[in-house]
Amino acid sequence: MTGLPSPATLARLTAVVGEAHAISNPALMDGYMREWRQIWQGRSPLVLRPGSTEEVSRILAIANETRTAIVPQSGNTGLCGGQIPTDAGTEVVLSLDRMTRILDVDPADNTITVEAGAILKSVQDAAAAVDRLFPLSLASEGSCRIGGNLSTNAGGLNVIAYGNTRDLCLGLEVVLADGEVWNGLKRLRKDNTGYDLRDLFIGAEGTLGIITKAVMKLVPRPRSWETGFIAVPSPQAAVSLLSLAQDMSGRRVTGFELIADIALQFAIRHMAVRQPLASPSPWYVLAELSDPVPGTLARLLEHAMEQGLVSDAVIAQSDSQRAELWAARELISEAQKPEGGSIKHDVSVPVSKVPAFLREADEAVSRLMPGARFVSFGHLGDGNIHYNVSQPVGMDKAKFLAMWNEMNDAVFEVVARFHGSISAEHGIGRLKAYRMPAIKSPVELRMMRDLKKMFDPNHILNPGRVLPE
Ligand code: FAD
Numbered sequence: 001m002t003g004l005p006s007p008a009t010l011a012r013l014t015a016v017v018g019e020a021h022a023i024s025n026p027a028l029m030d031g032y033m034r035e036w037r038q039i040w041q042g043r044s045p046l047v048l049r050p051g052s053t054e055e056v057s058r059i060l061a062i063a064n065e066t067r068t069a070i071v072p073q074s075g076n077t078g079l080c081g082g083q084i085p086t087d088a089g090t091e092v093v094l095s096l097d098r099m100t101r102i103l104d105v106d107p108a109d110n111t112i113t114v115e116a117g118a119i120l121k122s123v124q125d126a127a128a129a130v131d132r133l134f135p136l137s138l139a140s141e142g143s144c145r146i147g148g149n150l151s152t153n154a155g156g157l158n159v160i161a162y163g164n165t166r167d168l169c170l171g172l173e174v175v176l177a178d179g180e181v182w183n184g185l186k187r188l189r190k191d192n193t194g195y196d197l198r199d200l201f202i203g204a205e206g207t208l209g210i211i212t213k214a215v216m217k218l219v220p221r222p223r224s225w226e227t228g229f230i231a232v233p234s235p236q237a238a239v240s241l242l243s244l245a246q247d248m249s250g251r252r253v254t255g256f257e258l259i260a261d262i263a264l265q266f267a268i269r270h271m272a273v274r275q276p277l278a279s280p281s282p283w284y285v286l287a288e289l290s291d292p293v294p295g296t297l298a299r300l301l302e303h304a305m306e307q308g309l310v311s312d313a314v315i316a317q318s319d320s321q322r323a324e325l326w327a328a329r330e331l332i333s334e335a336q337k338p339e340g341g342s343i344k345h346d347v348s349v350p351v352s353k354v355p356a357f358l359r360e361a362d363e364a365v366s367r368l369m370p371g372a373r374f375v376s377f378g379h380l381g382d383g384n385i386h387y388n389v390s391q392p393v394g395m396d397k398a399k400f401l402a403m404w405n406e407m408n409d410a411v412f413e414v415v416a417r418f419h420g421s422i423s424a425e426h427g428i429g430r431l432k433a434y435r436m437p438a439i440k441s442p443v444e445l446r447m448m449r450d451l452k453k454m455f456d457p458n459h460i461l462n463p464g465r466v467l468p469e
Contacts, residue, residue, distance in 0.1 A: 002069035002460055004090045009066040010046050013092060016058045021098065023047040032093050035076055035084055040430070042085035047093040053173060053181055053212040059094060060210065061179030063460050070094050070460055072206040074117060074148030077140040080429025082205045082465045083148070096147045099212065102126045110218040111170060111187045116147025116211045123216065132218035135162035139330040147211045153203035155425040160381030161254040162219065166202045173213035174201050177456040187215050200451065205427050206462040208455040222290035226297035227322045231281030231312040235355040238285050238380055241309045242351070245287060249296050255288035256381035257329050263377045264328060266335035273328045277312050286329050332377050336390055341400040342375070343407045345387040347415045348424035354383055357418050364410040365389055369403060384424040387411060433468045
């Protein structure tokens with residue numbers, strides 16, 4: 001078992017990074033102790049900010065020897081509390097925020113090699129500088145870091161065309177629990193030489209090792225986009241529109257986001273987003289085609305209108321209008337804050353089942369809490385809906401949030417009915433670890449526990465995250 005590290009252990013850990021990069025004064029730790037939504041807050045005796053793989057390795061060797069729990073933290077935008085220490089005050093935070101270097105950009109191999117603390121936006125910019133695209137894109141891209149993206153297998157806005165972070169990774173460097181360094185920084189597109197160790201660390205949320213470097217894939221940068229904000233009468237119409245779009249332009253559909261009207265209205269009310277269309281519609285789709293045959297989106301909309309799938313639409317006429325349309329989607333999460341409490345669900349079901357899921361989940365939540373507001377939006381092209389429930393107008397926020405588990409139960413019961421996932425993008429962290437025995441079969445759980453034991457026998461790496469203690 002891990003416990004409160006002794007003063008001698010803390011001194012040894014501090015010596016690895018030097019006083020300048022170790023924070024032990026609680027007043028200076030604040031930014032590392034709580035996250036964006038202010039839901040998770042913790043305490044820690046020490047925050048370490050190593051500057052190299054070698055320092056991470058020395059930290060873990062000491063932690064392993066002294067049974068000191070280590071919480072890796074990259075951009076601290078995770079939504080499941082995995083990167084925040086518990087309030088027991090015993091876990092040491094290891095921040096990757098000094099390891100931000102872009103080590104190599106290779107347009108011939110279409111790869112970029114980075115340290116785990118590189119901010120996603122800076123990786124995108126480095127790719128653009130050599131006329132390539134790094135396609136991972138999330139609303140948190142100005143803050144989240146590649147190590148966190150890999151550890152959560154982040155999804156985002158372009159998964160429909162380019163896949164999750166896992167699909168964009170070729171190689172990793174990982175520091176193991178005992179401090180040994182695995183250099184798996186390969187750039188190969190094909191490598192069938194036994195078990196895929198890289199994939200074990202992706203999505204492991206820091207429970208099996210600490211990712212220190214990565215080789216990521218680049219793709220050709222699109223030369224043109226057609227982006228439309230489209231009014232649709234229902235989620236079913238949106239699913240049919242997606243089929244039509246893929247029939248007409250195949251893999252060129254690179255974004256397909258569903259947005260409930262209330263979500264857009266929140267963004268208009270609180271984030272100075274402009275109403276994109278003349279009159280409101282119950283649902284919208286933000287669709288983007290990359291490198292389409294010119295005019296494809298307009299033709300698609302014409303067909304869709306004939307079939308009653310679309311009632312109105314605007315197609316971006318400039319880069320700034322395109323950015324404005326995307327902002328309407330990306331600012332929704334932030335726009336929910338002034339509306340009071342919000343209980344969020346990051347779920348996925350098969351794409352064709354999204355309309356039935358939304359209907360049944362709304363019914364289940366309404367039974368539990370009449371007046372709840374359904375701020376549903378998300379990556380319809382991946383069957384991944386951010387099923388966010390805002391509190392009824394005028395309700396006490398604390399009373400609403402006290403219903404968190406009950407509401408989760410109601411929504412997850414519907415997810416299970418559709419053989420979906422209770423965590424499509426954000427991971428398990430501390431938030432959902434207790435649910436693992438209910439959502440994984442005994443054999444899955446046993447394999448996961450065996451892996452954890454093998455990689456981290458002293459249980460120092462992010463204990464209690466992913467697998468319940
Ligand atoms: P952190 O929050 O620092 O850490 C996340 C987890 O990874 C923790 O368990 C941590 O311990 C572990 N970890 C971090 N670094 C390492 C490392 N180097 N080695 C091992 N373990 C590590 N997510 C999506 O998938 N899609 C979205 O569209 C999306 N949109 C978002 C929008 C907003 C406004 C916000 C605030 C968040 C959003 N997220 C989204 C969630 C979040 O941004 C992602 O989960 C992101 O990948 C987390 O990266 P991070 O660097 O902030 O990681």
